Amino acid sequence: MKKLINTPDDLLRDALQGVEAAHGDRFRVSYDPAYVVRADAPVQGKVGLVSGGGSGHEPMHGGFVGPGMLDAACPGEVFTSPTPDQMQAATQAVDGGAGVLHIVKNYTGDVMNFDMAADLTRADGVEVEAVVTNDDVAVQDSLYTAGRRGVGITVVLEKIAGGAAEDRRSLQDVAELARRVNANGRSMGMALTPCITPASGNPSFELTEDEVEIGIGIHGEPGRFREKIGPASQIAERLMTPIIEDLPFSSGDRVLAFVNGMGGTPLIELYIMYNEVAKIASAHGLTIERNLIGNYITSLEMAGCSITLLKLDDEMVRYWDAPVNTPGLRWGV
Amino acid sequence: MKKLINTPDDLLRDALQGVEAAHGDRFRVSYDPAYVVRADAPVQGKVGLVSGGGSGHEPMHGGFVGPGMLDAACPGEVFTSPTPDQMQAATQAVDGGAGVLHIVKNYTGDVMNFDMAADLTRADGVEVEAVVTNDDVAVQDSLYTAGRRGVGITVVLEKIAGGAAEDRRSLQDVAELARRVNANGRSMGMALTPCITPASGNPSFELTEDEVEIGIGIHGEPGRFREKIGPASQIAERLMTPIIEDLPFSSGDRVLAFVNGMGGTPLIELYIMYNEVAKIASAHGLTIERNLIGNYITSLEMAGCSITLLKLDDEMVRYWDAPVNTPGLRWGV
Amino acid sequence: MTRFAASMAEHREELVQLDTAIGDGDHGTNMDRGMRKALEKLGAAEQADAGAVLKTVAMALISSVGGAAGPLYGTLLLQMGTALEGKDDVDLETYTAAWRKGVEGVQARGKAEPRDKTMVDALLPALQALERAPDLDSGLQDAASAAERGMLDTIPLIARKGRASYLGERSKDHQDPGATSTYYLCQTAAETLAS
Amino acid sequence: MTRFAASMAEHREELVQLDTAIGDGDHGTNMDRGMRKALEKLGAAEQADAGAVLKTVAMALISSVGGAAGPLYGTLLLQMGTALEGKDDVDLETYTAAWRKGVEGVQARGKAEPRDKTMVDALLPALQALERAPDLDSGLQDAASAAERGMLDTIPLIARKGRASYLGERSKDHQDPGATSTYYLCQTAAETLAS
């Protein structure tokens, strides 16, 4: 294992110090409990948005803290859910009197820790709602599992909900919109290589020189199946077909298409994938009205990508286009 | 070799099609000769900025085309300089009557091809200036070599020169400012892993499981020396010391610090590196007034990073802060 | 507590390996970090009784383990601690009642049924062993053996809760990391009383 | 031309390997792409004479090879083409003069001196061989042998131009890819005339 770190134990602290050194003008950083909050928090009268999850998915979530998106993010250890005390402190720090929305990816650990935090925070008198993302169509039989994982839609949801919160919409409105985004979004990912967590030092799974793993999660979990690598067009087909069939997306739909890199894939390959995605979307009569291409929800240095499609409505487009000013996403300001 | 491509031969065309599909609202894409130009080009009365180079360094340069930065970019094959006909066509497409600045990284191929293009374009009656970046302190004895390579400062220079051009400064002013940025910028890079060009299918060099290569270029060229991997603090020291000694940077200097990922390194590691860079800068009495952290000038999927320091003056800060609206860098708009 | 912490430190790598196979490879690190934090917290404050100790440990786990194991072990110990509060002398009956409360808490929080391939598959057999035991000493021994069997019985199961459930059929033939850490904790409890 | 293209296609991998060792691994691909493009261009248009052919090839290389080799081989052939323009019959003298013009062009563009470990180290010996030759046929043979010796002589050199120069001492003990492609082109020229 070769990484640009000091020791695995200090990784989170060192990274947070780097974030503070780089973005001290826009963030306040708390180390114990660990969270990052926008400098002007709490914004009075605005719904506060708090997310969090294991580290190793950067820029998500810390890179999405700022006007127009999240108010605070709680980083856990690598691939490990953060703890309730972090979420409780972050929630209090962003409570501007209009309530706080927790954005939680559907993993057992994240859900249980955010649940405990919500209980604690409600006991403190803060109004808290939670929305759980679960857009990963790679998880089948969700009745017999912990349910579908929350992946790419989380980024899109944080942007759209952030726009609505900045527009001073109520907690109920923002939560309802966020749930609609999740309900209309589907994702699937694949890997060319595994990733190595600093604590374990070992690859999360093994692939030979000509195999890819289809249907992976964002924690180095193995996927649905593995196969010999094919051209980009075939890989795009493998991911797009289950996505399109699941909602289903149908001819005439307006969509946002998000091609996400898992961390170790060059941007040029993501554009090649986007080209294939655009072809498949157009063959299905889908109109891509908005797109996002890049490394936004990653899995350390894993090579691979995920695709997310969101069926758009006017309100989503409006808040997607609204100004956002974070290290990870920025436009309109 | 596992990559998200169709075939190595179609790589550039497929990627350009992806760029057109994604950013058709802001770019015009020409395929033969290949270049990307901002949709509103030529901007009358504005100096046009054209850059270009081999592909595999994305988002540089195509991702930096747009208001406030480049007017056009010419992509070559992977790690191969583009050709004079591309540069000639791009130059004509952006000529708004105020002349055109070529931004060229100092590699034999790039310099010769841009030279030929400048000859051709001048013959067409367009005023052309060229600025060559050569900030890589890893190249020693530059008298006996092709000279120092142009690396990280190129990104910073394109932003600052772009701001000046948008401000309708003259070709001479923009070129002079660009040369000052290059003269005051220094960079050095390192790799944890090599990269594999799609055409060769083989790693550019071999490293064992505990070795790093210090002083690498951005084309998978081997570096100055290799050593056993140490903590992030030591790696930062290895890169910062030659940079600081070379200009030299001295106590009281205001600097821009740019920690760049080579493509395969997670963002969280870049923040850890930035933390070490900030400590070293502060120990030398340097004030980091601006920073940039992320994958901006990459080397395919290589893991590693480079550090660039630029000694700032007021004019540079002003144009660094000026609005920019490109897929790769965006603020103020 | 020192022994629990030592046990987690000792088995850290093994738990990481088990979790790498069917999860995300952090269970050992998480438990080790939590136990070290708990030791720190215990060192800092005087504790009235076993109940108070367990509650302090529970809070330390909750605020430092994260993942699925943090809230689950936290809940287990918090419930046990509440049940043992103010009890000066812990006998088989109070211990069994406390363990029952703890396991109920884990099931309430995680919604796992037996044979879902989770720590519940070690926790429940341990409870049944305690309920059948003649005295505390052999109760703890039997609980440890029962937890071990429960842990081994997770190997052929298909996971239906937690991260391993994403693997479906591919989760078979792997031992559940959470059931494994439960066994080590039961084993340590038995050894501690014995010594 | 078909033979030049075939030679580059044949040696593509070898040139890539040589360039991977001390450059960026694209020389073979670049030359192969350029030659295929040149064939295409030649197929499309009738050519008046050898000079016109060379100029068409030169323009095709310039606009498709890229890197260092594109402008350099482009310049070589453009200068040769200009020198041979309108010449119906190419004899030793005109060929040697054209080659001299070409090599001068390469040196003007690339500023490389002999022993800088570049294609110049194959181009110049070939020129000298042509200058000493009795007739065109043996001139081309001798030029190819001289280019080969020049190519082999680059092995111990430290590169002072082009990408390999960044390696300093580490560029030693590697054969220069550009000198190698020059040798293959000279060799093909000799074989073509012989047949």
Ligand SMILES: Nc1ncnc2c1ncn2[C@@H]1O[C@H](COP(=O)(O)OP(=O)(O)O)[C@@H](O)[C@H]1O
């Ligand atoms: N819903 C649940 N109920 C009970 N135990 C569970 C549940 N989900 C997961 N577990 C236990 O947690 C263990 C994994 O813990 P850990 O690796 O620390 O968390 P994470 O899965 O979040 O990385 C599993 O091996 C399993 O025993």
Ligand SMILES: Nc1ncnc2c1ncn2[C@@H]1O[C@H](COP(=O)(O)OP(=O)(O)O)[C@@H](O)[C@H]1O
């Ligand atoms: N300044 C120069 N003069 C002459 N030949 C050069 C010069 N620089 C490089 N070369 C030749 O070009 C070859 C490399 O070509 P190629 O790999 O296609 O270009 P690049 O180095 O841009 O990738 C070298 O092996 C060398 O022979």
Ligand SMILES: [Mg+2]
């Ligand atoms: Mg985990």
Ligand SMILES: [Mg+2]
């Ligand atoms: Mg090249």
Ligand SMILES: [Mg+2]
């Ligand atoms: Mg785990």
Ligand SMILES: [Mg+2]
């Ligand atoms: Mg080369």
